[in-house]
Amino acid sequence: MSQSQLELRHLKTLxxxxxxxxxxxxxKRVFLTQSALSHQLKALEDHYGLALFERxxxxxxxxxxxxRLLALxxxxxxxxxxxxxxxxxxxxxxxxxxxxAVECHTxxxxxxxxxxxxxQHWPAVELDIVSGFHADPVGLLLxxxxxxxxxxxxxxxxxxxxxxxxxxEMVLIxxxxxxLAAKPVWQADDLASETLxxxxxxxxxxxxxxxxxxxxxxxxxxxxSELTVAIIQLVASxxxxxxxxxxxxxxxxxxxxxxxARIGDSxxxxxxxxxxxQDDAALAYMRDFLHTVREQSFATLPGLSVLA
Amino acid sequence: MSQSQLELRHLKTLxxxxxxxxxxxxxKRVFLTQSALSHQLKALEDHYGLALFERxxxxxxxxxxxxRLLALxxxxxxxxxxxxxxxxxxxxxxxxxxxxAVECHTxxxxxxxxxxxxxQHWPAVELDIVSGFHADPVGLLLxxxxxxxxxxxxxxxxxxxxxxxxxxEMVLIxxxxxxLAAKPVWQADDLASETLxxxxxxxxxxxxxxxxxxxxxxxxxxxxSELTVAIIQLVASxxxxxxxxxxxxxxxxxxxxxxxARIGDSxxxxxxxxxxxQDDAALAYMRDFLHTVREQSFATLPGLSVLA
DNA sequence: GTAAAATAATGAAATTGCCTCATGATTGTA
DNA sequence: TACAATCATGAGGCAATTTCATTATTTTAC
Numbered sequence: 042m043s044q045s046q047l048e049l050r051h052l053k054t055l056x057x058x059x060x061x062x063x064x065x066x067x068x069k070r071v072f073l074t075q076s077a078l079s080h081q082l083k084a085l086e087d088h089y090g091l092a093l094f095e096r097x098x099x100x101x102x103x104x105x106x107x108x109r110l111l112a113l114x115x116x117x118x119x120x121x122x123x124x125x126x127x128x129x130x131x132x133x134x135x136x137x138x139x140x141x142a143v144e145c146h147t148x149x150x151x152x153x154x155x156x157x158x159x160x161q162h163w164p165a166v167e168l169d170i171v172s173g174f175h176a177d178p179v180g181l182l183l184x185x186x187x188x189x190x191x192x193x194x195x196x197x198x199x200x201x202x203x204x205x206x207x208x209x210e211m212v213l214i215x216x217x218x219x220x221l222a223a224k225p226v227w228q229a230d231d232l233a234s235e236t237l238x239x240x241x242x243x244x245x246x247x248x249x250x251x252x253x254x255x256x257x258x259x260x261x262x263x264x265x266s267e268l269t270v271a272i273i274q275l276v277a278s279x280x281x282x283x284x285x286x287x288x289x290x291x292x293x294x295x296x297x298x299x300x301x302a303r304i305g306d307s308x309x310x311x312x313x314x315x316x317x318x319q320d321d322a323a324l325a326y327m328r329d330f331l332h333t334v335r336e337q338s339f340a341t342l343p344g345l346s347v348l349a
Numbered sequence: 350m351s352q353s354q355l356e357l358r359h360l361k362t363l364x365x366x367x368x369x370x371x372x373x374x375x376x377k378r379v380f381l382t383q384s385a386l387s388h389q390l391k392a393l394e395d396h397y398g399l400a401l402f403e404r405x406x407x408x409x410x411x412x413x414x415x416x417r418l419l420a421l422x423x424x425x426x427x428x429x430x431x432x433x434x435x436x437x438x439x440x441x442x443x444x445x446x447x448x449x450a451v452e453c454h455t456x457x458x459x460x461x462x463x464x465x466x467x468x469q470h471w472p473a474v475e476l477d478i479v480s481g482f483h484a485d486p487v488g489l490l491l492x493x494x495x496x497x498x499x500x501x502x503x504x505x506x507x508x509x510x511x512x513x514x515x516x517x518e519m520v521l522i523x524x525x526x527x528x529l530a531a532k533p534v535w536q537a538d539d540l541a542s543e544t545l546x547x548x549x550x551x552x553x554x555x556x557x558x559x560x561x562x563x564x565x566x567x568x569x570x571x572x573x574s575e576l577t578v579a580i581i582q583l584v585a586s587x588x589x590x591x592x593x594x595x596x597x598x599x600x601x602x603x604x605x606x607x608x609x610a611r612i613g614d615s616x617x618x619x620x621x622x623x624x625x626x627q628d629d630a631a632l633a634y635m636r637d638f639l640h641t642v643r644e645q646s647f648a649t650l651p652g653l654s655v656l657a
Numbered sequence: 658g659t660a661a662a663a664t665a666a667t668g669a670a671a672t673t674g675c676c677t678c679a680t681g682a683t684t685g686t687a
Numbered sequence: 688t689a690c691a692a693t694c695a696t697g698a699g700g701c702a703a704t705t706t707c708a709t710t711a712t713t714t715t716a717c
Contacts, residue, residue: 045674045675046357046358047357047429047433048356048357048358049354049355049356049357050354050356050675063692063693063694064693064694065692065693065694066693073675073676073677074676074677074678075693075694075695076676076677076678076679076694076695076696077675077676077677079694079695079696080675080676080695080696081675081676083695083696084675089436089440090440091436091439091440096683096684096693096694096695097683097684098684099684099685099692099693105439106436106439106440109432109435109436109439110432110436112432113428113429113431113432116428117425117428117429120421120424120425120428121355121421121425123421124417124418124420124421125355127417128397128399128414128417128418131399131413131414131417132397132398132399132414353703353704358704371663371664371665372664372665372666373663373664373665374664381704381705381706382705382706382707383664383665383666384665384666384667384705384706384707384708385704385705385706387665387666387667388666388667388704388705389704389705391666391667392703392704404664404665404666404712404713405712405713406713407663407664407713407714
């Protein structure tokens with residue numbers, strides 16, 4: 042009976058719902074419970090006296106009425122985002138500096154589109170990538186050689202805050218005709234006789250080594266390569282196996298170039314955080330950059346999950 | 350400290366504020382208290398860390414930040430209005446019938462623009478004006494010769510509901526060189542020796558006669574005319590005085606063609622209601638028509654006030 | 658210039674409405 | 688068929704918004 046009118050909150054929910062395809066997933070995306078969204082959607086349907094979705098399908102389908110509201114949501118949220126950016130610029134000015142230190146190679150896949158979008162919105166902010174791969178990107182922050190560091194762990198450090206970006210699963214990739222290609226889950230032991238292909242970085246930065254192989258005392262042969270496509274090629278050519286983010290290899294899996302398997306029974310989960318100097322955490326363009334990264338990434342990368 | 354995010358509610362407040370020029374007036378427009386709006390605006394300013402208005406002026410002025418949010422409000426509310434109309438059409442279909450019975454001559458001033466706007470949004474609804482001026486427009490409703498009646502009083506009647514439109518003040522107009530032209534307030538007695546010019550309708554439909562002259566036992570000479578401009582002409586030519594809605598004569602007052610006075614110490618307040626058959630009251634195009642009338646009228650007519 | 662009226666700000670109390678929790682129902686899947 | 692995942696629903700708690708009561712400020716009128 043609550044005749045509560047339409048609010049931006051509802052539109053945000055609709056957007057999340059369209060992206061996730063299920064109420065429970067969307068709930069995670071907007072940091073509410075499934076129950077909250079269920080109530081919210083029911084209220085919306087009551088308000089308009091129209092069904093907005095067909096619930097009995099997976100992913101759930103929008104009715105024409107739902108589509109109409111979704112279209113509104115897209116239009117409106119773009120306008121609101123623009124206005125809020127303008128408000129931030131009015132408050133803090135247009136200019137600033139944003140030098141990004143990157144620890145992982147694959148990060149470029151999602152970083153580039155996000156940086157492009159950001160550049161549109163903050164043309165006066167100097168955007169840079171700190172070249173080279175540093176074992177300690179957070180150190181660059183404190184020595185003021187970078188303003189933001191992408192890293193996979195949030196180790197407490199004075200004057201530094203960590204903002205969660207997203208979480209994803211690392212999968213093992215192998216040639217399609219690999220003897221174990223049909224095995225859905227690999228354990229550490231399965232890797233003992235394999236050649237592991239990875240980026241040329243220290244072991245501490247390789248989640249597979251640090252979290253799986255080392256604890257199990259397994260030490261396979263190694264081979265390194267700088268480029269993602271090169272690693273894929275090597276794997277497809279049966280020169281070894283590699284652990285890669287699911288979202289990075291999904292296109293190759295879809296095209297049937299390679300096969301993949303889960304690492305360990307519950308999978309190897311990886312997380313990404315952005316580290317900032319505490320003083321910079323409130324800067325509007327910083328917050329907007331992080332927001333853009335999340336938005337762009339969730340929109341384009343498959344299989345991401347939210348990170349509290 | 351409430352970091353509550355922007356909601357449509359806030360944007361509606363901003364629109365009302367821009368139209369009214371003061372917090373208390375805007376509060377009436379959105380059916381909240383002045384206090385509620387004051388809190389709401391403060392919360393908005395806190396949220397963005399920016400002043401949105403200069404308070405010390407009358408009417409209050411928007412800062413650049415306020416202007417930016419106001420611009421957003423205009424864009425968004427247009428989109429939302431369009432979407433909500435589409436939702437209504439999805440629910441109830443496009444077509445319908447809307448024959449309007451009008452009791453007062455001046456109503457055409459605001460009815461025409463509203464009808465034009467409505468026609469854009471509901472092209473499939475048959476829009477008509479029931480010709481002639483009927484003493485009992487509500488009767489036309491029950492005999493199904495009209496679907497909506499504009500009237501100045503809400504007399505309870507079975508099967509009929511009254512929706513408030515707006516309230517306004519009737520003023521007395523006279524020639525600029527009339528002996529009493531400088532008198533700011535006229536009483537009934539002042540009219541005893543005047544000629545009263547009015548539309549050719551029964552006395553019960555003339556608020557001045559019914560509410561002021563008859564109670565005071567004053568019965569001035571009369572003269573009638575069909576057209577508003579003709580009445581203005583007669584008044585300017587010293588052939589008599591007339592009672593007209595302020596919003597109808599404001600242009601002529603501004604140009605100095607005529608003078609005006611308040612009727613009675615507290616003014617002669619008039620109200621307008623739309624009467625509908627109870628069954629039709631929930632129809633989307635009916636509700637939208639009423640909404641359009643209010644919106645258009647408040648936007649274009651000076652001196653209106655809200656009617657609960 | 659002062660008094661009166663209108664308008665705005667503020668804090669506390671009260672209400673409303675939203676969210677979470679707990680649980681049951683439904684759908685899809687092994 | 689049973690299990691897992693997703694969704695629905697009602698009750699209860701809590702926080703955000705509104706109102707109320709009052710004070711402060713500005714505008715208007717004389």
